[in-house]
């Protein structure tokens with residue numbers, strides 16, 4: 001699979017894919033600035049399909065297993081990574097928004113970013129569509145945004161999915177599903193559930209802002225942000 005890109009986030013991602021060396025991420029055959037040649041999987045089973053066929057817990061645990069492998073990699077010549085503070089810049093420096101809940105996410109993001117626990121290389125877009133079935137080698141990540149920060153943040157994007165990829169099939173937005181996922185991820189990843197909820201809320205606000213900038217209506221993000229806020233208020 002050849003991916004060619006001029007996007008700096010994708011270019012950083014390609015370097016990180018190479019650095020991961022096949023441990024939790026698809027193996028890289030060749031890599032140069034803006035170009036990456038990945039081993040291709042021919043399997044067509046997807047994590048989103050698992051979710052829709054009633055195996056959301058399995059999909060969540062596969063996502064957690066991949067995240068854990070990626071976060072384990074250390075040492076060597078780590079590639080250049082974007083700090084979470086920079087990734088959240090548009091949310092931190094809100095100009096004007098009609099959506100009060102996004103202002104709340106901005107305040108929350110500032111707090112979270114100021115008190116991060118140990119930083120690790122982060123995938124930055126870890127959701128059902130960015131982890132592929134590589135058979136006996138497990139489910140491996142593609143398409144990272146190559147960030148640097150607290151590992152809890154990497155578990156937020158999955159809570160918006162697979163709905164963002166297919167809003168016509170609401171799944172993640174169900175309150176029971178959301179609460180079950182929070183319990184599963186906290187337990188499997190060894191995360192404080194309230195800290196996870198705060199990152200989910202902040203991440204929803206950031207994702208919503210990008211949607212609004214593109215002229216979209218962030219229905220999924222608004223709902224997930226609200227579910228996280230509601231759980232935190234309990």
Ligand SMILES: Nc1ncnc2c1ncn2[C@@H]1O[C@H](COP(=O)(O)OP(=O)(O)O)[C@@H](O)[C@H]1O
Pocket residue numbers: 001003026038039040041042129130132142143
């Ligand atoms: N190594 C691979 N093997 C098989 N399919 C792949 C591979 N890499 C990407 N794809 C396919 O291409 C799609 C888009 O790739 P991705 O890198 O996630 O780009 P995008 O930036 O468009 O999300 C994936 O969802 C998957 O279907």
Ligand SMILES: [Mg+2]
Pocket residue numbers: 129130143
């Ligand atoms: Mg992708």
